[in-house]
Amino acid sequence: MIKGRVLALTSNFPRWREDSTTPFVLHLCRELQKIDWQVDVLAPHAPGAAKRGTIEGVRVERFQYMWPSSWQTVCYQGGAMGNLRRNKLNYLQLPFLLFFEWLSLRRKLLSGKYDILHSHWLLPQGFIGRLTASSLSIPHIITIHGGDIFGLKGGIFSRTKRFALQGAAGITVNSSVTEKAVLKLVAKTSPVQRIPMGIKTRESPDFSGKVDELKGLYKKNGTPLLIFTGRLVEEKGVADFLTAIKILLADAVEVRALIVGDGQDKGDMEHLAEELGIADNVVFTGWQPSELIPCFLAAADIFVGPSRTAANGWVEAQGLTFVEAMMAGTPVIASNVGGIVDSVYHEKTGLLVEERNPAQIAQAVKRLLSNSSLRAHLQKNGREMAENNFSRRASALAFDTLFSKVMQCRN
Structure with a gap:
């Protein structure tokens, strides 16, 4: 029996199967459907994407906001904020995006098919949703x-953010730092609940074989393999990771680095590796399917996540990749910023370093490589924390409770 009908409004949803767009909204919708919520998705259209379709059992409709469709360049490919920074002409598309999102949403809700509207991201979805x-x-x-x-x-x-939040029946955030920022805009009596997005906690049947294959490809003569996974943009701190590699090699600590992901700064990072003289020790794999990321993480010896606070105030709000690394049994080194500290507890589930500090990253790598008991300690605690607190099912069950409460209040 269906518990209720939910329309998810989002600007970030896979355009097609095996798309590079981060799939956590899709995963949440899919998990909610497993526990008897009907969830449909409304998202912006993109060149090459179907206007209507189903991905992994989740129905999605995509509204077009520019003609021809090739002119639609605000969303996807690194996200709206990055696209706006990269090309100021994208700002000209915003009025059309907002208008057609409102028009499409109103048409969907007027159909009478939905009991709850679930907006992902405060702007513009939260505003348009309210x-x-x-x-x-x-x-x-x-x-x-x-x-x-x-x-x-x-x-x-x-x-605008305050206006959207004040009209919400429920507000969820993914970390303590996000919650703190929200409570600066609204009263502390507002219905704010912390529900982190979840990760996959079950290994696929061919997991071990794929890990061995990746080790064969990227680990050379037993040299420790360090890994970064994520978007290649300035705020992810890849430049600090590369500089740390140079420091390690200069100190005669032989390592290799694997950088998994794509983004607007990929070319700049490849050029930086050349400039630093470490290109022979660094492999840029480009984008990889989300189901392979745990295999890449498990094939590495250490995960490095050197996120930075951006000039516009952006910080890593949650950082699913850090938890995915723990789940894969890979020790974590992370910047002591934002919501990362909700999962990376210093010397318990990982090692924390100052942001923008390659020397500290290099020192933390040396410490882990020379201390097998510390590595084992972090691996055990990290995996337990990931399993107990960050599974996709746990996230879906928390939303299930929230949705049920909202439905009861409505009835």
Whole structure:
């Protein structure tokens, strides 16, 4: 029996199977369907994507906001904020994106098919969601992922965020730092609940074989393999990772680095590796399917996540990759910023270093390579923490409780 019908409004959803777009919204929708919620998705269209379709059992409709479709360049490919920074002309598309998102959402909600609207990201979805849902008396839940609360600060943006939040039947955040930022905008009595996004906690049947294959490809003569996975953008700190590799090699600590992911700074990072003279020790794999990321992580000896606070105030709100590394049994070195500290506890589930400090990263690598008992300690505690607190099912069950409560209040 269906518990209720939910429409998820998002600007970040896989455009097709095995897309490079981060799939955590898809994973949440799929897990909710397993526990008897009907979840449909409304997202912006993108060149090459179907207007309507189903991905992993989740129905999605994509609204077009520019004609021809090739002109749609605000969303996807690194996210709206990155696309706006990279090309200021993308700002000209924003009025069309907002209008057609509102129009498409209103049409969907007027169909009478949905009991709850679930907006992912505060801007623009939370704002558009409040405008539409409140006029139709449909409960509105906003999930804040981080970049939406830390970016676009001050003036009209803060007032718009506050307007969206004040009308919500429920507000969820993914970490303590995100919650703190939200509570600066709304009263402490607001319905804010911390629900981190979840990760896969079961290994695929061919997991061990794939890990061995990757070790054969990338580990040479037993040389320790360090790994970064994520978007190649300035705030992820890949430049600090590369500089740390140079420091290690200069200190006669032989290591190899694997950089898994894509992004607008990939070319710059490849050039930096050449400039630093470490290109022979660094492999850029490009984008990899999400189901292979745990295999890459398990094939490595140490995961390094050197995230930085960006000039616009962005910080790593949660950092699923850090938890994925723990789940894969790979010791973690991470920057002591943002929501990372909700999962990486210094000397318990990982090692924390100062942001923008390659020397500390190099020192932490040396410490782990020379101390097998510390590595084992971090691996054990990290895996237990990931399994107990960050599974996709645990995340879905928390949303299940929230949705049920909202449904009861409505009835």
